[in-house]
Amino acid sequence: MHVPDAFLDAPTSLATGGVAIAGVALALRRTPSDLDDRVAPLAGLVATFVFAAQMLNFPVAGGTSGHLLGGALAAVLVGPWTATLCITVVLLVQALVFADGGLTALGTNVTLMALVGVWVGWVVFVLARRLLPARPASIPVAAAIGAFVSVPSSAVVFAGLFTLGGTAPVDGGALLTAMVSWHLLIGIGEAVITGLVVSAVVGVRPDLVRGAEHLPRGGADVEAVVVR
Template identity: 60%
Template sequence: MHAPDGFINVPVSAAAGAVAVAGVALALRGARRELDDRTAPLAGLTAAFVFAAQMLNFPVAGGTSGHLLGGTLAAILVGPYAGVLCVSVVLIVQALLFADGGLTALGVNIVTMSLTTVVVGYGLFRLLLRVLPKTRPSATGAAFTAAVVSVPASAVVFTLLYAVGGTADVSIGKVAGAMVGVHVLIGIGEALITALTVSSVLAVRPDLVYGARGLVKAPALRTTAPEPEAAR
């Protein structure tokens, strides 16, 4: 999914960069409402998890491979604004230190892999929670569905950018078929990781899952009172 330098022309890359800057700036302001002393460390852990997971690729089909995008997962755990920041920071570090995605294409990558996945994934997650039972399995299922949809949605946005400013000698039909088809499969892998992670955190600390706050109660801690001396 990482776009390299030169794959999208300069005008479209510059426009995507402007959108990315505006999106990150908005996220910086919004994250102040989402993060506090308790959740800020979780945001750091989420960014680190997304960074590590994106370094691991799994085979998909036809010699291609995919990796976690992480936008839906980050948004559910720490909020949509903080989620945008988490994934954007990961993309910036990857571009600067590992040449994973070009610097001139950084705006394109933030738009497709950060802004799109968070907006689509978190929006669908919250929509599903309105109609599903207020239970942990429902939240897990909503996270799975949202992650599945967010990945091909990211591929669709990239395809649209390529249709406007692509520089490669490849037809838009081939790009659309390859991108969307492969990323549907990648989305299934992402959905499994997202659902497993969200379910695990909900099981022990549901109060830390931003997207499901108030939905799932924390497990009650039961203790056995000591027996009276006379009963011993």
Template identity: 60%
Template sequence: MHVPDGFIDAPTSAAAGAVAAAAVAVSLRGARRELDERTAPLAGLVAAFIFAVQMLNFPVAAGTSGHLLGGALAAILVGPYTGVLCVSVVLLMQGILFADGGLTALGVNITVMGCVTTVVAYAVFRGLVKVLPRTRRSVTAASFAAAVLSVPAAALAFTLIYGIGGTTDVAIGKVATAMVGVHVLIGIGEAAITALTVGAVIAVRPDLVYGARGLQQKLKLRVNGELVDVPAAEPVPAAARSSHRTVWLAGLATSLVLAGVVSFYASASPDGLEKVAADKGIDAKVEDHAAADSPLADYGVKDVDNARLSGGLAGVIGVGVTVVAGTGIFWAVRRRRTQDASPVSTTVA
């Protein structure tokens, strides 16, 4: 659902950019509360994993494909504020390096794919978790439902933005019907990927899943005849740190394989937005991407003739750049939280 330049007029794109900038600013502040010794290393990996899986277009219907948006997955794994930042990092890398998603439309893409999907998915997820049994299966089921609904919600958000500032004269009702119809199908694929990923992490390290925290009952001790909660130990045990590294390395390896190898077998059919745009004439005024001559444009390495090698190298580079950029940003936010929490010393004369 990457919106290219030319779909939305300049004033509306600028307004969406302001909304996206505000959302990122709020998310940076909110992420300070979410990022800790468990979440901070995982957040950069989540961004890289989303980048990798977004290269895997899957067929849906009538010559149309879809791909993961990632808002639901990121929100559930690392928190809603951090989730917005994860998807934003991915969209920024894709727009600048791979000419995927317009640069003037970056605000539209962050608003639609980053903010709407994350907010809708996490609201649905939290609502379901509160009423479902407090089990791991409930978290996985809630993840599926949240992801399903987040994709058509993003399609509606794009339709609204198009209704305000679309550059072509197409009836908004036709756009809404076509966008929601195809993205409901794409949402099912999104939900399957999200639920499988969340379930896999929960099976190994449930404490790493932000959305699953608080589901486990605290240990109790009987003191003077009364049951009291056992306080959580502050230091992270060495075994847990080792397990954390194992999960991180396994996730990185999976991302590299998906982007570097599996992506070659992704569907070549246009994705949902591309298909609707072509069928309804939304793309009549589409513009060439400013980074169309990038060495990595269209997910291929320039001057590498072998298609498999070119796409694989581009995918591996993308995962590497995204994990480095994302990890750097999240560790900086984490350090800022630590500094803000440090007591301020004063000298008394």
């Protein structure tokens, strides 16, 4: 999913850069209210885990491979605002230190993974959580669903951006079909990893999981769903 330099023309890259700056600035304003002594250390661990996981690729087909995007996972664990910053930091370090994703494409990558990936994953997670029984075992299932949907969603957005400002003569319809097809497969791996990690954390410390904070406690019968 990392977009390299020169895949998109300058106007498109500047536009996605503007979107990324606006999204990250908003996250910087909202994150302090989400962080406390419990969440702050977990946010660091989440960023570290996503960084390490993105370095590991798994085969898909035809010689291609995929890796964890981590947006939905981070959102469920620490909330979407903090997750946006976690993924942005990961992408920034990867671009500056490992040349993974181009510097001129950093805004595009932040838009695709730290914004689209995080927020689509979070919204789908919240919707799935509403439909599932209000119990801890439902959180990893909802997280896996959100993770699965977030991956092809990011691919669709990239295909749209490339159709608008791609620098290679590739048919937009063919690109969309290829991107969605492969990323549906990658999404399965994303869902499995996300579900397993969230299940492990919920099993040990459910109080640390932002996506589980609305589970009934002390006899409460109704789950209040709040997208903060």
